[in-house]
Amino acid sequence: MKWLWFAVKNVRRNRRRSATTVLIAVVGTASLLVGGGFVEYIYALLRRIAATDSGHVILAHRDHFAMAEDVPMQHGLDDAPSAKARLEADPRVSAALPRLQFSGLISNGDKSAVFIGTGIDAAGEFRVRGSFLWKVTAGSALAARLPEDDLPEIMLGNDLARQLRAAPGSTLTLLATTTEGNLNAQDVRVKGIYTVGVPDLDRRAVLVHIATAQKLLLTDRVSTISVYLRRIEDSDAMRAAMGGLFPGRALQTWRDQAFYYRAVRALYNRIFGLLGAIIVVLVLFAVSNTIGMAVVERTREIGTFRALGAFPAQIMRNFVMEGLVVGVSGAAIGTVAAGLISFALGRSGVMMPPPPGYSVGYPLLISRSLELYLGAALVIVGASALAAWAVSHRAAARPIVEALAHV
Amino acid sequence: MASHATSGAARERGEAGSAAAAVAAPILLLEGVAKSYRTGQVTVPALRGVSLDVGLGEFVALTGPSGSGKSTLLHICGLIDAPDAGRYELLGRDTGRLSPRELAVVRREKLGFIFQGFNLVPVLTALENVEVPLLLAGAPRAERAARARAAIEAVGLRGLERRRPDELSGGQRQRVAIARALVGQPKLVLADEPTANLDGATAAQVIDLMRELGRTRDVTFIVATHDGRMAAHCDRVVALKDGTLA
Ligand SMILES: Nc1ncnc2c1ncn2[C@@H]1O[C@H](COP(=O)(O)OP(=O)(O)OP(=O)(O)O)[C@@H](O)[C@H]1O
Numbered sequence: 001m002k003w004l005w006f007a008v009k010n011v012r013r014n015r016r017r018s019a020t021t022v023l024i025a026v027v028g029t030a031s032l033l034v035g036g037g038f039v040e041y042i043y044a045l046l047r048r049i050a051a052t053d054s055g056h057v058i059l060a061h062r063d064h065f066a067m068a069e070d071v072p073m074q075h076g077l078d079d080a081p082s083a084k085a086r087l088e089a090d091p092r093v094s095a096a097l098p099r100l101q102f103s104g105l106i107s108n109g110d111k112s113a114v115f116i117g118t119g120i121d122a123a124g125e126f127r128v129r130g131s132f133l134w135k136v137t138a139g140s141a142l143a144a145r146l147p148e149d150d151l152p153e154i155m156l157g158n159d160l161a162r163q164l165r166a167a168p169g170s171t172l173t174l175l176a177t178t179t180e181g182n183l184n185a186q187d188v189r190v191k192g193i194y195t196v197g198v199p200d201l202d203r204r205a206v207l208v209h210i211a212t213a214q215k216l217l218l219t220d221r222v223s224t225i226s227v228y229l230r231r232i233e234d235s236d237a238m239r240a241a242m243g244g245l246f247p248g249r250a251l252q253t254w255r256d257q258a259f260y261y262r263a264v265r266a267l268y269n270r271i272f273g274l275l276g277a278i279i280v281v282l283v284l285f286a287v288s289n290t291i292g293m294a295v296v297e298r299t300r301e302i303g304t305f306r307a308l309g310a311f312p313a314q315i316m317r318n319f320v321m322e323g324l325v326v327g328v329s330g331a332a333i334g335t336v337a338a339g340l341i342s343f344a345l346g347r348s349g350v351m352m353p354p355p356p357g358y359s360v361g362y363p364l365l366i367s368r369s370l371e372l373y374l375g376a377a378l379v380i381v382g383a384s385a386l387a388a389w390a391v392s393h394r395a396a397a398r399p400i401v402e403a404l405a406h407v
Numbered sequence: 408m409a410s411h412a413t414s415g416a417a418r419e420r421g422e423a424g425s426a427a428a429a430v431a432a433p434i435l436l437l438e439g440v441a442k443s444y445r446t447g448q449v450t451v452p453a454l455r456g457v458s459l460d461v462g463l464g465e466f467v468a469l470t471g472p473s474g475s476g477k478s479t480l481l482h483i484c485g486l487i488d489a490p491d492a493g494r495y496e497l498l499g500r501d502t503g504r505l506s507p508r509e510l511a512v513v514r515r516e517k518l519g520f521i522f523q524g525f526n527l528v529p530v531l532t533a534l535e536n537v538e539v540p541l542l543l544a545g546a547p548r549a550e551r552a553a554r555a556r557a558a559i560e561a562v563g564l565r566g567l568e569r570r571r572p573d574e575l576s577g578g579q580r581q582r583v584a585i586a587r588a589l590v591g592q593p594k595l596v597l598a599d600e601p602t603a604n605l606d607g608a609t610a611a612q613v614i615d616l617m618r619e620l621g622r623t624r625d626v627t628f629i630v631a632t633h634d635g636r637m638a639a640h641c642d643r644v645v646a647l648k649d650g651t652l653a
């Protein structure tokens with residue numbers, strides 16, 4: 001305790017020099033935290049987008065992911081209702097949603113376009129997605145159930161609707177190849193127009209009730225069952241559990257399908273990792289410089305202490321403590337500063353521009369996780385202690401007479 | 408006192424230690440201690456075979472012209488430098504056999520230092536400066552405070568405990584340094600030109616203080632000086648010339 005007080009007094013001995021170093025540690029800590037918090041937020045956002053898109057674990061026919069089909073739905077699942085029931089019995093699962101992927105032509109009578117459609121359990125999808133990804137730009141979302149007294153409902157991607165001059169209420173025709181290889185047609189009514197945020201998808205996307213798709217393709221199979229969990233952290237455990245539950249089926253987790261997330265993460269890890277390393281090196285240099293100067297200035301004091309019976313380790317400990325005083329002050333102030341900056345940025349309503357391939361931006365938020373804050377503070381404090389050790393250990397063991405003769 | 412001086416004199420004449428057995432055991436025994444410094448190609452002999460014994464409680468002046476080896480001899484006696492040759496026994500232990508860590512422990516427990524430039528820590532108060540050796544030795548807080556306070560009083564600085572060195576006069580600073588040297592209850596105190604930075608009157612007071620504390624506490628002092636008046640205050644004068652006892 002007394003030595004700590006001594007270290008504090010010594011740090012205050014050259015106020016301006018110490019203040020500059022503390023400031024560097026403050027800026028370093030705050031940069032690590034704000035930068036790291038930004039990246040964490042982006043990762044979390046992209047994870048959520050990816051998982052919302054695909055489901056946390058995806059159950060499919062053994063060959064679904066790996067092999068092309070000869071006819072539509074050749075690699076489909078045929079026991080969807082029972083699988084759904086078994087999956088939804090697991091308390092970790094919030095929903096198990098069958099999906100049917102199909103494609104064909106969509107026509108307004110005068111003009112047709114290629115579409116990529118998904119047949120969905122509308123009630124379930126809207127529950128797990130919330131308003132999160134499908135931004136309805138005109139009309140409304142599919143009804144929970146297929147209407148009985150009207151044409152089947154359909155939702156169209158923004159650009160596809162523009163191409164077909166379709167608006168909510170318009171009648172269109174879907175054309176697709178059935179599981180038997182024949183062509184089948186189905187009249188549908190546009191219920192809503194939406195955007196998924198990716199222009200390429202908005203040009204082709206079609207959403208229908210799964211029953212509509214099954215009727216069009218003449219099948220009762222589905223392509224996949226997307227399992228949505230209450231916690232994304234359970235994904236791997238759930239995948240393992242499902243391996244036992246559905247032997248001979250193919251399984252993927254959201255991560256397997258999250259190409260964009262993985263690419264962004266790899267890039268950001270590299271960029272921000274490098275920046276972080278530079279910041280740590282800067283702090284290392286600043287603290288070494290400050291403590292190094294103190295060591296030189298106080299060489300005679302070191303000699304005196306050693307003459308009075310101090311072990312080199314005690315001398316070193318004192319300087320390391322001074323490094324810690326600087327590092328801890330910097331990390332503490334930097335942590336508070338980062339907390340305030342993150343809070344203010346979150347409040348400011350600043351929007352980030354849409355990432356490449358997306359048409360919708362997202363709000364700029366900075367995560368403030370305990371791990372990040374503890375980790376960054378520890379790194380800064382550790383760097384300070386290490387720097388102080390590095391510049392003092394030699395002087396601490398230097399011959400006493402030499403140290404005493406130092407002027 | 409006289410017998411100690413005699414024993415010292417006997418040693419200087421080269422007579423073997425039989426006379427020493429008759430008196431209190433010598434606290435310090437040097438035999439043929441030599442030390443030289445190498446600067447580049449040149450080797451400068453600082454001590455060439457010094458033999459000396461000093462008894463418990465003696466107050467010894469180490470005199471000699473500049474460059475005669477006074478500081479070098481003090482450093483060796485204070486275990487902060489090692490001789491190249493010869494033997495140094497302190498309190499009956501051959502110091503040549505001690506590890507660096509053991510040497511540090513001996514310095515902390517048995518020795519005290521007083522420097523020409525005081526060497527006080529500028530950020531610490533007088534009291535805290537005096538506490539440093541106790542702190543290094545890991546003494547508990549209450550004991551530290553009590554002993555440091557007593558030492559401050561013993562050197563006549565009561566009331567100035569909270570002053571920092573730059574708020575004290577040269578004489579007061581050296582008194583703080585004396586208190587620091589004595590607070591650990593050492594057996595031997597080494598002072599290198601302790602009065603060189605002080606004016607005549609203050610120097611005399613500081614010398615008298617050291618003498619008195621040495622006497623009352625049974626501490627041996629070896630004081631290097633080239634001040635003739637100072638030497639007159641001492642029990643015994645050991646004169647060095649060109650690295651040998653004159
Ligand atoms: N670090 C050193 N490197 C080289 N030579 C040294 C060193 N220290 C002392 N010497 C030399 O050793 C000899 C003795 O020096 P020492 O400092 O012991 O003398 P001193 O009697 O204390 O002198 P002064 O009265 O000037 O303090 C001198 O010739 C000196 O030049």
Ligand SMILES: [Mg+2]
Nearest residue numbers: 477478479599
């Ligand atoms: Mg000298």
